[in-house]
Amino acid sequence: MTDYVLEVQNLCKSFGGVQAIRDVSFTVAPGEVLGLIGPNGSGKSTTINALAGVFPATSGQIVLGGTYVQHLSEHARVGMGLARTFQTASVFPEFTICEQVSLGATVTLASHPLSSVLGLGRSASEQECLQARVKDILELTGLASLADQKVGTISSAQQRFLMIATALAASPKIILLDEPAAGLVSHERKMLSDMIKAIRARGTAVLVIEHHMALIMEVCDRIVVLNFGSKIAEGAPSEIRNNRAVIDAYLGEAV
Numbered sequence: 001m002t003d004y005v006l007e008v009q010n011l012c013k014s015f016g017g018v019q020a021i022r023d024v025s026f027t028v029a030p031g032e033v034l035g036l037i038g039p040n041g042s043g044k045s046t047t048i049n050a051l052a053g054v055f056p057a058t059s060g061q062i063v064l065g066g067t068y069v070q071h072l073s074e075h076a077r078v079g080m081g082l083a084r085t086f087q088t089a090s091v092f093p094e095f096t097i098c099e100q101v102s103l104g105a106t107v108t109l110a111s112h113p114l115s116s117v118l119g120l121g122r123s124a125s126e127q128e129c130l131q132a133r134v135k136d137i138l139e140l141t142g143l144a145s146l147a148d149q150k151v152g153t154i155s156s157a158q159q160r161f162l163m164i165a166t167a168l169a170a171s172p173k174i175i176l177l178d179e180p181a182a183g184l185v186s187h188e189r190k191m192l193s194d195m196i197k198a199i200r201a202r203g204t205a206v207l208v209i210e211h212h213m214a215l216i217m218e219v220c221d222r223i224v225v226l227n228f229g230s231k232i233a234e235g236a237p238s239e240i241r242n243n244r245a246v247i248d249a250y251l252g253e254a255v
C-alpha cells in the first residue's frame with residue numbers, strides 16, 4: 001500500500017524523434033499542492049497529458065492511489081480520482097453554471113450523463129447529495145451567485161473557474177491544472193490562489209503548472225522543475241528559489 005495519491009515512476013514520452021519527457025519521477029501526497037515549472041517546451045503539459053491518459057506514455061509507471069493506471073483510459077482514470085481541466089472550455093453554452101457542474105459529477109454516477117443532469121433515474125437522496133455537492137463547489141469557486149446563469153454569458157475568468165468546478169464535481173483525489181492563471185488579471189489570480197488553498201484544505205491534492213512565480217511560490221508545498229524534458233530539481237519553494245540550476249535554466253536572478 002502506498003501513502004501517495006499519485007506516484008510517477010520513470011515516465012518517458014516521445015513524439016517521433018522528440019523525447020518530450022525522459023525518466024520523470026515524483027510523488028504527490030494526499031492534500032498536497034505540487035508545482036510543475038520549467039521553460040516553454042520543457043515537457044510540463046506532456047507530463048500532465050500522459051498522467052491524464054490523453055496519450056499513452058512511451059514507458060514508465062503511473063500509480064494512482066496504489067493502482068497502476070498507465071494502461072487505463074482517460075475516462076477510467078477520472079473515475080479513479082484523477083481530474084483535470086482543459087485549456088479549451090468543453091462546455092455547453094446553453095447549460096446553466098449549475099447544470100454544467102452537475103455534469104462533471106456524472107462520471108461517478110451509474111446513470112447516463114444527460115439523464116443525470118435532468119435528474120432522471122436517480123433516487124431523491126442521490127439527487128439531494130449531488131445538489132449539496134454542487135452548491136459547495138460553486139461556493140468554493142466563487143460561482144454561487146451565477147448558478148442559474150447560462151455558461152455562454154460569463155467572463156473568460158469565470159469560465160476558467162467553471163472548468164475547475166466541473167473537474168472538482170467528480171470528487172477527485174487529485175486535480176491537474178495546466179496554466180490556470182494564464183490570461184487572468186491580478187485580482188483573479190488572487191481568487192485562483194485562494195481557490196487552490198481551499199481545494200487543498202478539503203483534502204484534494206493539486207498538481208499545478210504555472211509561469212506566475214508569485215502564485216507558485218505562494219500556493220505550493222513542493223515544486224518539481226523540468227528542463228529539456230528532465231527533472232532538474234525538486235523541493236520546497238524556498239529551496240527552488242535559491243537553486244542554482246533552476247535559476248540558470250528558468251528563474252533568472254529576479255525571483
Ligand SMILES: Nc1ncnc2c1ncn2[C@@H]1O[C@H](COP(=O)(O)OP(=O)(O)O)[C@@H](O)[C@H]1O
Nearest residue numbers: 015018020038039040041042043044045046047
Ligand atoms: N502532440 C505532440 N506532438 C509532437 N510533439 C509534441 C506534442 N506535444 C508536445 N510536443 C513537444 O514536446 C516538447 C514538450 O512540450 P510541452 O510538454 O508542451 O512543453 P511545456 O508544456 O513545458 O511548454 C516540445 O518539444 C513540444 O514541441
Ligand SMILES: [Mg+2]
Nearest residue numbers: 044045046178
Ligand atoms: Mg504547456
